[in-house]
Amino acid sequence: MNTIFDLPQHLTIHLATEPNPATPKIRLMIAPEKPAVNMPNKSVGDILYTDNQVIVSLGDSANKISAETFRKAGGSLAKWLVQHNVAEINLYPDEISSYQIPNAIPAFYEGLLLGAFQFERYKKIEASVTPVQVWVHAQPNEQTSAQEQIERSSRLCAAVNLARDWAHEPANVINPITLAERAQLLAERYGLRCTVLTDKELEDMGAGAIVAVGKGSQTPSRLIILEYPGKNPPADAQPIVLVGKALTFDTGGYSIKTTEGIVGMKYDKCGGITVLATLMAAAELGLSQPIVGIIGAAENMISAQAYRPDDILRSLSGKTIEVISTDAEGRLVLADALTYAQKNFKPRAIIDLATLTGGVLVALGRVRAGLMSNNDELAQALYAAGQSTHERLWRLPLDEEFAQLIKSDDADIKNSGGREGHCILGGTFLKHFVEDTTPWAHLDIAGVADSPKESAYCPKGATGFGVRLLIQYLETL
Numbered sequence: 412m413n414t415i416f417d418l419p420q421h422l423t424i425h426l427a428t429e430p431n432p433a434t435p436k437i438r439l440m441i442a443p444e445k446p447a448v449n450m451p452n453k454s455v456g457d458i459l460y461t462d463n464q465v466i467v468s469l470g471d472s473a474n475k476i477s478a479e480t481f482r483k484a485g486g487s488l489a490k491w492l493v494q495h496n497v498a499e500i501n502l503y504p505d506e507i508s509s510y511q512i513p514n515a516i517p518a519f520y521e522g523l524l525l526g527a528f529q530f531e532r533y534k535k536i537e538a539s540v541t542p543v544q545v546w547v548h549a550q551p552n553e554q555t556s557a558q559e560q561i562e563r564s565s566r567l568c569a570a571v572n573l574a575r576d577w578a579h580e581p582a583n584v585i586n587p588i589t590l591a592e593r594a595q596l597l598a599e600r601y602g603l604r605c606t607v608l609t610d611k612e613l614e615d616m617g618a619g620a621i622v623a624v625g626k627g628s629q630t631p632s633r634l635i636i637l638e639y640p641g642k643n644p645p646a647d648a649q650p651i652v653l654v655g656k657a658l659t660f661d662t663g664g665y666s667i668k669t670t671e672g673i674v675g676m677k678y679d680k681c682g683g684i685t686v687l688a689t690l691m692a693a694a695e696l697g698l699s700q701p702i703v704g705i706i707g708a709a710e711n712m713i714s715a716q717a718y719r720p721d722d723i724l725r726s727l728s729g730k731t732i733e734v735i736s737t738d739a740e741g742r743l744v745l746a747d748a749l750t751y752a753q754k755n756f757k758p759r760a761i762i763d764l765a766t767l768t769g770g771v772l773v774a775l776g777r778v779r780a781g782l783m784s785n786n787d788e789l790a791q792a793l794y795a796a797g798q799s800t801h802e803r804l805w806r807l808p809l810d811e812e813f814a815q816l817i818k819s820d821d822a823d824i825k826n827s828g829g830r831e832g833h834c835i836l837g838g839t840f841l842k843h844f845v846e847d848t849t850p851w852a853h854l855d856i857a858g859v860a861d862s863p864k865e866s867a868y869c870p871k872g873a874t875g876f877g878v879r880l881l882i883q884y885l886e887t888l
């Protein structure tokens with residue numbers, strides 16, 4: 412593990428070309444209601460090893476299973492295989508397709524590949540872990556499609572796992588400058604165009620909001636722009652612009668966070684990291700849609716140079732913003748990034764991702780991300796993509812009344828309007844910086860970008876939320 416792109420490969424999936432009968436085999440079974448001999452228990456992902464077979468439970472009823480059941484089963488299995496030092500295992504895809512659930516096979520692969528991820532860059536690895544090789548035994552007439560499926564899942568999950576790995580990196584490793592360097596390396600590696608605007612360039616341009624947020628830091632703000640041209644797009648193709656919030660650390664500034672509230676603020680960069688990883692996946696998968704990624708990177712710190720409550724900032728749009736809370740900094744960074752997107756590209760749509768508010772956690776917990784939009788068609792397409800990848804969204808309203816709550820006495824708008832409708836006020840603020848004619852959606856991922864406990868196919872910490880969802884959406888265009 413030497414470079415920022417080298418992740419531990421605990422599990423890989425390959426197409427089998429020869430039979431290997433001595434290798435154990437994966438079975439997937441519906442468990443009986445009451446525990447039975449040689450059957451797994453009824454919780455999804457429960458595992459029983461017997462007779463050279465690793466039997467994974469799909470729950471207690473065929474009526475309840477979905478693609479997500481297979482994702483979870485794959486995740487639990489991956490962890491079990493890694494823990495038990497299993498070097499090789501056979502998978503017969505018929506074992507999955509017999510359940511006749513759409514997309515169950517790629518979901519199972521995703522579970523395997525995502526479930527095997529661990530962030531261990533800073534840990535001394537005690538024993539050498541044997542990487543698990545999963546051999547897929549497809550029917551002779553299905554070899555080509557099986558190979559495609561394996562490759563697609565592997566490329567997609569590599570991007571999700573990279574997002575998790577980078578998100579886990581602490582603020583003494585990733586700051587706005589080193590994040591921009593990583594973006595440049597990623598662009599070189601995947602054939603993307605990359606532009607990095609420094610704080611000086613941003614200031615000269617008039618982007619006073621993103622610059623102000625980074626003033627207190629020794630590593631000032633950067634705006635990172637990545638361009639993926641699309642594979643054989645029509646000549647007049649307009650890009651989808653993905654905008655990401657990357658606060659590499661958020662102390663809250665002078666509106667400082669509490670001792671408890673500040674822990675985990677390295678994850679305040681997850682929106683931007685998701686955008687980087689989505690561009691990587693788009694290039695790897697050869698998507699036809701042109702895509703632009705714009706990442707607003709800043710570190711919200713306290714110093715003699717830091718911005719203050721009461722400051723009035725002039726944003727790139729020309730609109731002025733009164734700072735009520737220096738902890739509502741994400742929307743300031745995004746305001747300038749959204750304006751930059753509209754000034755420099757003709758977006759077919761803009762989608763922003765941000766760990767924006769604690770309010771979304773109150774509203775939707777860690778189950779769904781908040782979705783706000785000025786366009787029903789875009790909102791519905793994103794909602795549907797989230798349902799299919801199980802990165803679920805829930806739409807919140809942007810009624811006119813909310814805008815009243817962030818009217819400022821001394822400027823065009825203020826950056827905080829109190830607790831009522833907290834999450835929606837974040838979206839309402841951003842809407843102020845988007846033309847009505849540009850389809851736009853805002854995903855508040857503060858509740859789902861990282862998790863305090865592990866789940867079937869995600870360890871504790873960064874989840875990589877949004878990469879699969881965005882790719883699913885982009886592929887349907």
Ligand code: MN
Pocket residue numbers: 661663737738739740741
């Ligand atoms: Mn904040």
Ligand code: ZN
Pocket residue numbers: 658661679738740741766767
């Ligand atoms: Zn923040």
